[in-house]
Amino acid sequence: xxxxxxxxxxxxxxxxxxxxxxxxxxxxxxxxxxxxxxxxxxxxxxxxxxxxxxxxxxxxxxxxxxxxxxxxxxxxxxxxxxxxxxxxxxxxxxxxxxxxxxxxxxxxxxxxxxxx
Numbered sequence: 001x002x003x004x005x006x007x008x009x010x011x012x013x014x015x016x017x018x019x020x021x022x023x024x025x026x027x028x029x030x031x032x033x034x035x036x037x038x039x040x041x042x043x044x045x046x047x048x049x050x051x052x053x054x055x056x057x058x059x060x061x062x063x064x065x066x067x068x069x070x071x072x073x074x075x076x077x078x079x080x081x082x083x084x085x086x087x088x089x090x091x092x093x094x095x096x097x098x099x100x101x102x103x104x105x106x107x108x109x110x111x112x113x114x115x116x
Contacts, residue, residue, distance in 0.1 A: 001023075001024075001025040001026050001096070001104075001105040002024045002025050002107075003021055003094045003096075003105060003106060004021065004022045004108075005019060005020065005093065005107045005108065005109055006019070006020050006021075006022075006110055007019040007020050007084070007094060007110060008035045008092060008110030008111045008112045008113075009111075009112070010113045010115065011084055011112070012114070012116055013084060013085060013086060013115075014083060014084065014115055015064050015084050015114070016080070016081060016082045016083075017081045017084065017112060018078060018079070018080050018081070018114070019035070019078065019079040019081065019092055019094075019110060020077075020078055021033070021035075021076065021077045021079075021107060022075065023076070023077065023094075024075060026043070026096070026105075028072060030052060031052070031096050031097075032049055032050065032051045032052060032096070032097035032099065033048060033049065033050055033068075033070060033077040033094065033095070033096060033097055034047070034048065034049040034050075034094070034095045034097040034103060035047040035049075035077075035079045035092060035093070035094060035095075036092070036093045036094075036095055036106075037066060037088075037090040037091065037092045037093065037112075038090050038093065038109070039059030039087070039090040040089070040090070044093070045059070046059060046061050046101075047062055047066065047079070047092070048066060048068040048079065049088040049097045050068045050069065050070050056068050061087075062081075064093050065081065065082050065083045065084075066080065066081040066082070067079070067082075068080075068082050070071055073097065077094060079092065081112070084114045085095065085114060086114050087114075088112060088116070089113050090111075091109035091112075092109060092110050092112050093106050093107055093108075093109040094106065094107045094109075095107070
């Protein structure tokens with residue numbers, strides 16, 4: 001299993017970024033996927049999940065600002081992040097969502113820094 005994130009960077013508050021996660025080594029279309037993040041000095045925080053039927057879930061902290069999507073033909077999952085806030089800063093990590101709060105394999109992450 002390999003998950004490779006990209007698209008992070010430095011952005012001003014109110015800005016946007018689109019993260020991508022390239023998946024390989026497993027049957028992507030049969031797998032729920034999640035985005036998580038880790039802020040400096042804090043634990044891993046779940047951000048969003050997308051299921052095989054396309055259903056999506058979001059943490060309250062990002063609801064209305066972030067959009068998760070997937071492309072099964074390309075084995076990709078995306079996270080569109082709009083109206084970014086300082087507190088969105090962290091390493092964003094793509095993972096397989098095993099359900100009931102459990103995560104499977106994860107990528108190395110991509111850094112997102114929101115700063116003025």
